[in-house]
Amino acid sequence: MIRVLIIALALIGFSTIAKAQDADLSILGNLVSEYFKAASVSDLNLRESALSNLFDKQGTMDAVILRQGQSSTLTEGTWGEFVEKSQGFYNSYQVEFEESEREVEYYLDMANVHCLVFQNSKEKASGSIYYQKLWMQFDVIFKSDRWFIDHVIWINESDPYPIQNALLQDTIWHQTAE
Amino acid sequence: MENPKLMIIKKTYVVLIGLVISTLMSFGQSTPIEACDDFFNSLSIESPTISNLFTRGAHITSLVYDSAGLPQNKSFTPAEFQTQIQSLSNDFNIDQKPVVLIFRQYQSLASIYCSVWITLTDKETGKTLKSRSIQSLKFVRDSGAWKINHIVIQNEHPNYPIDDEMFPIKLTQPLESRMTQDLSVMPDFSTEYDTNKVYRMEEVDEPPVYPGTDNSLSDLLQSFDVTTQPSPGYTPFIITIDEDGSAYLSYAHDLSGFQISRAESLVRSMLIWYPAIKYAASVKCKLILYIHD
Numbered sequence: 001m002i003r004v005l006i007i008a009l010a011l012i013g014f015s016t017i018a019k020a021q022d023a024d025l026s027i028l029g030n031l032v033s034e035y036f037k038a039a040s041v042s043d044l045n046l047r048e049s050a051l052s053n054l055f056d057k058q059g060t061m062d063a064v065i066l067r068q069g070q071s072s073t074l075t076e077g078t079w080g081e082f083v084e085k086s087q088g089f090y091n092s093y094q095v096e097f098e099e100s101e102r103e104v105e106y107y108l109d110m111a112n113v114h115c116l117v118f119q120n121s122k123e124k125a126s127g128s129i130y131y132q133k134l135w136m137q138f139d140v141i142f143k144s145d146r147w148f149i150d151h152v153i154w155i156n157e158s159d160p161y162p163i164q165n166a167l168l169q170d171t172i173w174h175q176t177a178e
Numbered sequence: 179m180e181n182p183k184l185m186i187i188k189k190t191y192v193v194l195i196g197l198v199i200s201t202l203m204s205f206g207q208s209t210p211i212e213a214c215d216d217f218f219n220s221l222s223i224e225s226p227t228i229s230n231l232f233t234r235g236a237h238i239t240s241l242v243y244d245s246a247g248l249p250q251n252k253s254f255t256p257a258e259f260q261t262q263i264q265s266l267s268n269d270f271n272i273d274q275k276p277v278v279l280i281f282r283q284y285q286s287l288a289s290i291y292c293s294v295w296i297t298l299t300d301k302e303t304g305k306t307l308k309s310r311s312i313q314s315l316k317f318v319r320d321s322g323a324w325k326i327n328h329i330v331i332q333n334e335h336p337n338y339p340i341d342d343e344m345f346p347i348k349l350t351q352p353l354e355s356r357m358t359q360d361l362s363v364m365p366d367f368s369t370e371y372d373t374n375k376v377y378r379m380e381e382v383d384e385p386p387v388y389p390g391t392d393n394s395l396s397d398l399l400q401s402f403d404v405t406t407q408p409s410p411g412y413t414p415f416i417i418t419i420d421e422d423g424s425a426y427l428s429y430a431h432d433l434s435g436f437q438i439s440r441a442e443s444l445v446r447s448m449l450i451w452y453p454a455i456k457y458a459a460s461v462k463c464k465l466i467l468y469i470h471d
Contacts, residue, residue: 072286076235107312155287166284
């Protein structure tokens, strides 16, 4: 019975991935949505497969972890290294992402995407749910008739500073000496 | 044998000097905008050292186009990027200026999406090449100082000019006039042809001719892996033959740093051409060539 359940779950997983691969990645918005879907997949192999379809082979994935005292830690690496290193977290938690806002700047074959995202992490053992807000930034590039993620970096919200302010942009005219 | 006490004092001084320098550097990059300025200013220095402005795992992605016009991305570590810039600075004075910056920040993470004005001045001939790009820079506060975590560079494509909002005339006019001021004082001797105009091959009465045998030019081009016809894996660039027959690189928009250096070496290796003729006078004329990626 358990074996049947595992096979059924695996099939659901494969079907989700197949749908992700079907998404039209020549549309920038689809790439970002597919990223959140892929990053929510529990199974290591399926998650890796889904992300490999979205990232450029040299793509990188970095995170700034902000603590209460406003000190921060930077983690850098390839997307593959991130998948490997985050396996422990994914073993303990079921992760979901809910995007609340998105802003995009682009020119020709590059785009810079800013997202405000709720990350819900449900602890598998206790069922406890933990929320955090993230500001995620995607650098994406267009080649071979579709978009690829070249780099993603995020930072978590820390009280008392609302992360909503991250999307408040300043436009600066650089002064050039005569 | 040196006095051990003296050695300890020397070491202490070295450590103290190191601390003062690192503190000064931290103060120098106390905001992401200052870190951004440091980066662009550093590029204008002879043999720039820029890798210290980046985080350890930083990358730079540059979008370039192959001869079929298809985008390709090249990824560099800061050390590799520094080598590219240093190689370019052997032949050119590099001046990169951010023009309009769209800035966002939350605590230890900041983003700058900006337009950049690039001027390359040939150290030997003084000729300038202008280029514009859009760059996306990510900054992270790392051990008290703001450092660059990632850059994506997209050079302007001639067929798809960047919005005026990112290059407002008010800001670009001083940069443009600085480049053209030497040319603007040239007197106009004739109404029949424009002395400042760079003619295309089909516009001139006699095209420029390379001296020597029939194979002299093709042999030279071949030795630099350059062709006169577009073919896969080759990127276009333009050289201009002046009225006096001297050649210079006038458009290298889509070339990488290494390609620019190679194209520059090719131009330096050229003999003086017989210039193009228009209305019985020698005129400037441009040639499109293609260099291997």
